[in-house]
Amino acid sequence: MKEILERLGITGELSGAGTGTSWLDARGDLLESTSPIDGKTIAKVRCADAGDYETVVKKAVEAFDHWRMVPAPKRGEIVRQIGEALREHKKDLGALVTLENGKIRAEGEGEVQEMIDMADFAVGQSRMLYGFTMHSERPEHRMYEQWHPLGPVGVITAFNFPVAVWAWNAMIALIAGDPVVWKPSSTTPLTAIACMKIAGEVLKENDVPEGVLNIVIGDRQQVGERLINDPRIPLISATGSVNMGRHVAQTVAGRLGKTILELGGNNGIIVTPDADLDLAVRAIVFGAVGTAGQRCTTTRRIILHKNIFQDFSETLVKGYQQVKIGDPLEEGVLMGPLINREAAETMQKAMETLKSQGGKVLYGGEVLSGGIYDKGAYVTPCICEASADMEIVKEETFAPILYLIPYEKTIEEAIEYHNAVPQGLSSAIFSQNLREVEMFLSHRGSDCGIANANIGTSGAEIGGAFGGEKETGGGRESGSDAWKAYMRRQTCTINWSKEMPLAQGIVFDI
Numbered sequence: 001m002k003e004i005l006e007r008l009g010i011t012g013e014l015s016g017a018g019t020g021t022s023w024l025d026a027r028g029d030l031l032e033s034t035s036p037i038d039g040k041t042i043a044k045v046r047c048a049d050a051g052d053y054e055t056v057v058k059k060a061v062e063a064f065d066h067w068r069m070v071p072a073p074k075r076g077e078i079v080r081q082i083g084e085a086l087r088e089h090k091k092d093l094g095a096l097v098t099l100e101n102g103k104i105r106a107e108g109e110g111e112v113q114e115m116i117d118m119a120d121f122a123v124g125q126s127r128m129l130y131g132f133t134m135h136s137e138r139p140e141h142r143m144y145e146q147w148h149p150l151g152p153v154g155v156i157t158a159f160n161f162p163v164a165v166w167a168w169n170a171m172i173a174l175i176a177g178d179p180v181v182w183k184p185s186s187t188t189p190l191t192a193i194a195c196m197k198i199a200g201e202v203l204k205e206n207d208v209p210e211g212v213l214n215i216v217i218g219d220r221q222q223v224g225e226r227l228i229n230d231p232r233i234p235l236i237s238a239t240g241s242v243n244m245g246r247h248v249a250q251t252v253a254g255r256l257g258k259t260i261l262e263l264g265g266n267n268g269i270i271v272t273p274d275a276d277l278d279l280a281v282r283a284i285v286f287g288a289v290g291t292a293g294q295r296c297t298t299t300r301r302i303i304l305h306k307n308i309f310q311d312f313s314e315t316l317v318k319g320y321q322q323v324k325i326g327d328p329l330e331e332g333v334l335m336g337p338l339i340n341r342e343a344a345e346t347m348q349k350a351m352e353t354l355k356s357q358g359g360k361v362l363y364g365g366e367v368l369s370g371g372i373y374d375k376g377a378y379v380t381p382c383i384c385e386a387s388a389d390m391e392i393v394k395e396e397t398f399a400p401i402l403y404l405i406p407y408e409k410t411i412e413e414a415i416e417y418h419n420a421v422p423q424g425l426s427s428a429i430f431s432q433n434l435r436e437v438e439m440f441l442s443h444r445g446s447d448c449g450i451a452n453a454n455i456g457t458s459g460a461e462i463g464g465a466f467g468g469e470k471e472t473g474g475g476r477e478s479g480s481d482a483w484k485a486y487m488r489r490q491t492c493t494i495n496w497s498k499e500m501p502l503a504q505g506i507v508f509d510i
Ligand code: NAD
Pocket: 156, 157, 158, 159, 160, 161, 165, 183, 184, 185, 186, 220, 223, 224, 225, 228, 239, 240, 241, 242, 244, 245, 247, 261, 262, 263, 264, 265, 295, 296, 297, 396, 398, 425, 467, 468, 472
């Protein structure tokens, strides 16, 4: 691991403030990044203070003047090279994601692959920043709309996807002509610094001035609050908990800025008697246990027909029993630790609350001890029996707890239970009955931003617009036309006649 860290430039005391091509002598507090695997310190970061924040944002504002004048396909070419550089470092960077975040190796590398895919996607998009043309109601006039760069974009990311979420935003913002100011989670600063070092080399080779890709690592007062209150940052894209998002939304709205919010999920799957149950079990075990239940798209609720409840829950328990829990760097381990002991305590509390509300733990939920288990927060994933009206099933507990909720009769009833939570990110149905599937995907069905049939809730592809409704915040990122949020729209009318006709038939002669 030492060699990996050296290759990624994660050595000595690192600076938490950078402008892409250079790093500041940051003056904030010293932050230690420890591994959830064994609690050992990986490296130390000198955080940005208020002065460092100011230096970085000034550079970003200056860089905007330059970057917006670089033709979009040329910006795309630089993003292509960033993608190539990430490809070269995929294994090392993936290992660092595992070390700092605790997700298993395949997931760490998968996250880096997502960044590479995002770069590829953005390169193509850089030639497709299309606007409509319209027919004017006035003779000899032309109307069209176009998309211009917006300005520096603030990107706030969560610990659980420490690099991919940055790429969803940054790759698109870059081709759109916007500098990026990244505030990563203080729990996972090293993966962020490593990405910035890799991208920084590409920027240098291309003589991109400093300020196009920036990073500021620091606490709420010195950095977080400054960023969301800063009128020089027209768009804040924030990923994290609902509480954080509510505060960011209100603050940015107070200055009439724009937000993209990617907040908590409480994702449900309906399993009907017509489902292919083998498929459903595999999707649910991966969706609920993968990343130790710490994905925004983690499967948290199964709405299960009462006639298949007993057999299905027994099969699920058998699947859970096969999940190897341990050091996520080791081959064959499917579930690593939770991010910290607080997360394990939150999980225990949720199980207690569930029992006090009449629910039952069917399997798991123990905090493991002995050997490596003593050095981090290792738990067994948990399956519970619950009902749709229990308050606890309406909360996102960021841990591997799965609630099995029986429904009695109809698909309508299952959909009602499914939608009866405040969050609205990802959802799925397992059924081979066309009517049930179509109803779930219709406007009468799932109220989430993502709705799937016969695949699980977890593991969205970057090609689609990613995001959710209700308390999940309504933002959309990565694919489809999500790029539009990073640009400003302008409607233009050109009069090529010798007359001055007014719209709506108004006559205003002078
Ligand atoms: P968190 O809300 O604790 O922190 C997220 C980020 O917000 C961090 O960088 C944090 O420093 C920052 N932040 C907190 N308060 C701030 C403030 N006042 N001003 C500026 N920044 C502030 O979340 P977390 O524990 O890191 O991540 C887990 C949560 O993120 C879960 O709820 C999960 O569902 C959600 N999440 C959502 C998505 C999505 O796309 N919908 C993706 C990943 C994670």
